[in-house]
Amino acid sequence: VVQYDGTGYHGFQRQPGLVTVQELLEKAIKAITGEEVRVTGAGRTDAGVHARGQVVNFHTAGTIPDERFPFALNSVLPPDVVVVGVERVSPEFHARRNAISKVYRYSVLNRVFPCPFLRRYAYHVPQRLDLPAMMEAAGYLVGRHDFASFRAAGSSARTTIRTLTGLEWRREGDLLHLRAEADGFLYHMVRAIAGTLLEVGRGKLEPEEVRRILEARNRDLAGPTAPAHGLCLEEVRY
Amino acid sequence: VVQYDGTGYHGFQRQPGLVTVQELLEKAIKAITGEEVRVTGAGRTDAGVHARGQVVNFHTAGTIPDERFPFALNSVLPPDVVVVGVERVSPEFHARRNAISKVYRYSVLNRVFPCPFLRRYAYHVPQRLDLPAMMEAAGYLVGRHDFASFRAAGSSARTTIRTLTGLEWRREGDLLHLRAEADGFLYHMVRAIAGTLLEVGRGKLEPEEVRRILEARNRDLAGPTAPAHGLCLEEVRY
Numbered sequence: 424v425v426q427y428d429g430t431g432y433h434g435f436q437r438q439p440g441l442v443t444v445q446e447l448l449e450k451a452i453k454a455i456t457g458e459e460v461r462v463t464g465a466g467r468t469d470a471g472v473h474a475r476g477q478v479v480n481f482h483t484a485g486t487i488p489d490e491r492f493p494f495a496l497n498s499v500l501p502p503d504v505v506v507v508g509v510e511r512v513s514p515e516f517h518a519r520r521n522a523i524s525k526v527y528r529y530s531v532l533n534r535v536f537p538c539p540f541l542r543r544y545a546y547h548v549p550q551r552l553d554l555p556a557m558m559e560a561a562g563y564l565v566g567r568h569d570f571a572s573f574r575a576a577g578s579s580a581r582t583t584i585r586t587l588t589g590l591e592w593r594r595e596g597d598l599l600h601l602r603a604e605a606d607g608f609l610y611h612m613v614r615a616i617a618g619t620l621l622e623v624g625r626g627k628l629e630p631e632e633v634r635r636i637l638e639a640r641n642r643d644l645a646g647p648t649a650p651a652h653g654l655c656l657e658e659v660r661y
Numbered sequence: 662v663v664q665y666d667g668t669g670y671h672g673f674q675r676q677p678g679l680v681t682v683q684e685l686l687e688k689a690i691k692a693i694t695g696e697e698v699r700v701t702g703a704g705r706t707d708a709g710v711h712a713r714g715q716v717v718n719f720h721t722a723g724t725i726p727d728e729r730f731p732f733a734l735n736s737v738l739p740p741d742v743v744v745v746g747v748e749r750v751s752p753e754f755h756a757r758r759n760a761i762s763k764v765y766r767y768s769v770l771n772r773v774f775p776c777p778f779l780r781r782y783a784y785h786v787p788q789r790l791d792l793p794a795m796m797e798a799a800g801y802l803v804g805r806h807d808f809a810s811f812r813a814a815g816s817s818a819r820t821t822i823r824t825l826t827g828l829e830w831r832r833e834g835d836l837l838h839l840r841a842e843a844d845g846f847l848y849h850m851v852r853a854i855a856g857t858l859l860e861v862g863r864g865k866l867e868p869e870e871v872r873r874i875l876e877a878r879n880r881d882l883a884g885p886t887a888p889a890h891g892l893c894l895e896e897v898r899y
Contacts, residue, residue, distance in 0.1 A: 428777040473778070493774065503777045536731065539666040539741045540711070544778065 425477045428503040430543045430652065435468045435477070444468075447504055448479060448496075455495045456485035465518040465659040466525055469611075471651035473544065476526075476658040480518040518659070524588060525608065526658040529601040529617040529649060538597075545598060546617075546653035552624035554592060554599065560623040560630040561590040561601070564616060564637060571640035573616050574609035575648070583609060583640070590616070602657075611648050619646035663715045666741040668781045668890065672708045673715070682706075685742055686717060686734075693733045694723035703756040703897040704763055707849075709889035711782065714764075714896040718756040756897070762826060763846065764896040767839040767855040767887060776835075783836060784855075784891035790862035792830060792837065798861040798868040799828040799839070802854060802875060809878035811854050812847035813886070821847060821878070828854070840895075849886050857884035 425448065433441035437449075448462045465478040487495055492509040500506065530545040532538055537547045564573075564587055571583040589604040601620065603613050619636065622628045628646065636644045663686065671679035675687075686700045703716040725733055730747040738744065768783040770776055775785045802811075802825055809821040827842040839858065841851050857874065860866040866884065874882045 426777050428780075475778075497774065502775065502780050505774055505777050507774045536735065536743055536745045537740065539664050539743050540713075540782065542740050 424506070424508040425474060425479060426505045426507055427474050427477065428543065429468060429471050429473045431503060432470065434470045434472065435464050435466065435474075444474075444477075444504060445479075447500060448481075451496045451499045452481060452483070454499045455487065456483055458483055458485060463518045465522050466608075466656045468654075468656050469651050472654045472656070473652075474656040477656050478518045478522070478659040478661075480512065480516050482514065521661055522607075522659050524604050524606055524660045525656065526589075526602065526604045526660070527608065527613045528655045528657045529603070529613055530653050530655070531599040531601075531617075531621065532597055533599050534597040541598075543652055544655075546650050548621060548624075550625055552599065552621070553626060554594060554624065556626075556630050557599075557620045557624040558592050560620050560628075560633040561592060561616075563630070563634040565590050568637055569640050570609055570612055570637070572636050572642055572645045573612050573619070574642065575611035575615075576642050578610040580609055585609065585612070592620075613654060614648045614651065615642070615645055617649040617653065621649060622646035662744070662746040663712060663717060664743045664745055665712050665715065666781065667706060667709050667711045669741060670708065672710065673702050673704065673706045673712075682712075682715075682742060683717075685738060686719075689734045689737045690719060690721065692737045693725065694721055696721055696723060701756045703760050704846075704894045706892075706894050707889050711890075711893040713893055715894050716756045716760070716897040716899075718750065718754050720752065759899055760845075760897050762842050762844050762898045763894065764827075764840065764842045764898070765846065765851045766893045766895045767841070767851055768891050768893070769837040769839075769855075769859065770835055771837050772835040779836075781890055782893075784888050786859060786862075788863055790837065790859070791864060792832060792862065794864075794868050795837075795858045795862040796830050798858050798866075798871040799830060799854075801868070801872040803828050806875055807878050808847055808850055808875070810874050810880055810883045811850050811857070812880065813849035813853075814880050816848040818847055823847065823850070830858075851892060852886045852889065853880070853883055855887040855891065859887060860884035 433443050435444045437445045452460050460481045462479045462481045493506040496506045532541050532545040532547045533552050535549050567586040569584050585605050587605045591602050593600045671681050673682045675683045690698050698719045700717045700719045731744040734744045770779050770783040770785045771790050773787050805824040807822050823843050825843045829840050831838045
């Protein structure tokens with residue numbers, strides 16, 4: 424289980440010439456075990472997206488005791504990537520394919536002025552937001568639907584049907600948190616949903632229009648993709 | 662009223678050749694009014710110390726409407742320094758001398774692993790801490806006392822007597838927050854108190870020993886100065 428501040432990284436997945444979390448983890452494992460391993464992550468978080476509960480798996484023949492593994496890895500990882508738990512699993516375990524659901528959180532700072540402490544972790548929206556309207560609109564998206572309206576333009580998933588088991592807004596002082604749980608997410612899906620619900624909050628869309636956008640299966644009708652830095656992979660369930 | 666992430670600054674007060682918050686504010690005021698002003702801060706926060714409620718005053722003959730001032734200043738300030746309010750006061754007002762009390766918060770992350778999101782804002786203590794003992798020890802320091810045991814070694818304040826009106830620990834998940842309110846603080850006083858109370862939490866000092874350390878007026882007896890990044894100036898009261 425890995426936590427990271429995604430600000431300084433080009434996302435989770437390895438990309439030639441760019442610093443990614445996957446590459447850091449593979450280098451850290453090599454540094455402590457000497458093994459060239461490939462790490463599999465449950466969620467392919469984008470550049471700037473954070474994680475509080477990313478799950479990765481890898482195969483090792485190393486002899487470091489399980490409970491020492493996090494300390495050994497953290498001793499060679501930078502301070503913005505922290506391993507918070509290690510568990511021995513069956514050799515067939517696959518962090519992404521075996522996941523039953525994933526939980527993401529999108530955070531919005533809704534006050535007039537930005538906050539120096541949250542500038543990397545919450546999207547600053549200075550306008551007044553209509554939270555009850557955003558809550559109503561979120562309700563229309565819960566369930567098993569074709570989410571083609573809420574994915575990155577031009578992305579090509581095999582199917583765009585997903586089951587969104589939960590989508591709720593919660594207020595914490597000046598912060599609004601959108602919690603989204605699903606069996607899987609399309610590329611940019613949470614950010615497209617957050618961006619659309621924020622249009623509702625700003626009064627630019629009526630809550631019921633979100634239902635029609637969903638049914639239209641047309642990305643052009645939904646709101647903009649909310650910025651990456653408000654997003655965090657909270658938990659992966661197995 | 663100014664909020665800042667102190668990580669990148671050499672404290673509040675101007676120092677030749679170093680980037681400080683005071684200098685940034687004075688440059689920002691010059692950029693929007695054309696005036697060379699001197700800014701007076703309520704608290705001279707150290708390098709790495711943060712602020713959620715620093716108060717500064719300055720004199721201006723500028724014509725920018727009061728309510729536009731924060732927006733104008735923020736447009737030229739970096740994102741880790743944010744003006745969150747401006748108020749017109751009498752020309753005699755002095756942000757430091759007129760303050761009745763200041764509130765600081767010292768934050769400790771008490772879990773086995775560090776946290777990538779709190780690495781700049783809380784002191785990580787992986788050992789189990791005895792919070793009731795730390796609370797008891799804090800109680801001995803409340804009141805009007807000579808705090809010579811809890812200041813930077815070699816500092817030379819006119820008097821080392823201060824009135825600590827409040828000193829309480831509060832738990833918030835893995836975080837422990839020490840809230841300290843006083844009519845004034847000696848240099849490094851909150852950090853010396855936090856460092857000493859953490860020695861109590863680790864079982865290296867008995868709670869009652871903190872009373873004896875206070876009475877001895879000897880800096881050598883107290884615990885180490887806790888690191889700057891856990892400290893935040895929360896509020897200044899007038």
